[in-house]
Amino acid sequence: MLEALIFVGVPHSLLLIATIVYNKPISKPNKFxxxxxxxxxxxxxxYRLGLDGKCIGNVWQSLGAAMPIFHMVIIYLYVNALHKTVAKNKLLYSGAICLGYWMILIILNFLDIIKVDVIAILPGSNSNILALVVAPSFLLVFLIFVLLIVRDVKELGLHLQSIYSDRKKISTRWLTYWVASFLVISIVIIVGILLSDLGIWPLRSAVKLVCFLLSMQIFFIGIVGIGNGYLLNNTPESIRYQKSGLTKDGFDSLKVRLNQYLTETKPYLNSELKVQDVAIDLNVPSYQISQVVNEGFNKTFFDLINEYRVDEFKRNLNDQSLDHLSLLGIAFESGFNSKSSFYKIFKSHTGLAPSEYKKRIKKS
Known part of the structure; x- marks a missing residue:
């Protein structure tokens, strides 16, 4: 039973691949x-073959040892694809790093300079300075990609703010947890090797723990992916202002229309409003709406819509027909959909908690 739980990631991965393929068209991020x-x-x-003591040959064994680099490179490309076009040269460089590292391991393993174990790269019988360089270079490349991913996750957060008004939709914590889990696995591998050398912890146990953590990663991505729609839908288009086709007069006209639309129609009362909804109502491309919001109002879509919601909340506080509602009830009437996001957004716009603001207006 325990063995099955450890390696449940294999059938789960196949199931998730089938889910993505079934829900065509397959977006670029989902291909990664x-x-x-x-x-x-x-x-x-x-790992399964390694635990069973089965030899799979130098080429495939070296590929197994290079897998952590493959993981980080693909996650890096995936995060990139979520908010912008992945350039061909970036694909080529990333592929070259993966294949290059794999080839180096094959050659050094073949020359017996290193020995590729199940989760460790050990010195071989012909060990020299190269054997001492391989492991640190591996960690260096791994950490570089971690930093690149962290940078791109921050950029993705800003991109999502230009599309959604719902705080849940702009959260990138799941990506942070994904990357952090790889750091945990790396620490388990390093500690496992050290404790195995000291005879404190069998290397076999460390391998099983790594397999379990990797399987849990797959389960987590499946839950988050289906729950947030990442596995089922294409992600929002990248914004290309330079090709938006808006002239200065067109820009100014759309800004006036957007301001009038938000003031009179009050679409922000829809707690899940996104830029595509506004674009449909105004019959213009969504990237033009984003351009006007970002450059004309000097705000993200998230900030602009929630600014209107805060103003609506202030007006509703003075509406006697809503006196029977609590502060949270009035917030829901104003377009907010959760207590935490309302309190955080209101305080960021006014500098006061909602209850403090209510006390002040009553005194005045």
Whole structure:
């Protein structure tokens, strides 16, 4: 039973790949996600064979050792694809890093300079300075990609703010947890090797723990992906202001229309309002709406819509027909959909908690 739980990531990965393929068309980010699931399948299979003591040959054994680099490169490309076009040269460089590292491991393993174990790269019988460089270079490349991913996750958060008005939709915590889990796995591997050398913890146990954590990663991505729609839908288009086709007069005209639309129609009362909804109502491309919001109002879509919601809340406080509602009830009437997001957004716009603001206006 325990063994099955450890390697449940393999059938789960196959199921998630089938889910993505079934829900066509397959977006660019999801193509990279399929690649990551394939890497996970091989990685877990590699560990399974290693635990069983089966030899799979130098080429495939070296590929198994290079898997952590493959993981980080594919996640890096996936995060990139969520909010912008992935340039061909970026694909080529990323592919070259993965294949290059794999080839280096094959050659050094073949020359017996290193020995590729199940989760460790050990010195071989012909060990020299190269054997001492391989592991640190591996960690360096791994950490570089972690930093690149963290940078791109921050950029993605800003991009989502230009599209959604709902705080839940702009959260990128799940990506942060995803990357952090790889750091945890890396620490488990390093500690496992050290404790194994000291005879304190069997290396086999460390491998099983790594497999379990990787399987839990796959489960987590599946839950988050389906729950947030990442596995089922294409992600929002990238914004290209330079090609938006808006002239100065067109820009000014759309800004006036947007301001009038928000004031008179009050679409912000829809707690899940997104830029595509506004674009449909105004019959213009969504990237033009984003351009006007970002450059004309000097705000993100998230900030602009929630500014209107805060103003609506202030007006509703003075509406005697709503006196029977609590502060949270009035917030829901104003377009907010959760207590935490309302309190945080209101205080960021006014500098006061809602209850403090209410006391002040009553005194005045």
């Amino acid at each position: 996600l399929i690649g990551w699931f394939v890497v996970c399948i091989y990685h877990l299979t590699f």
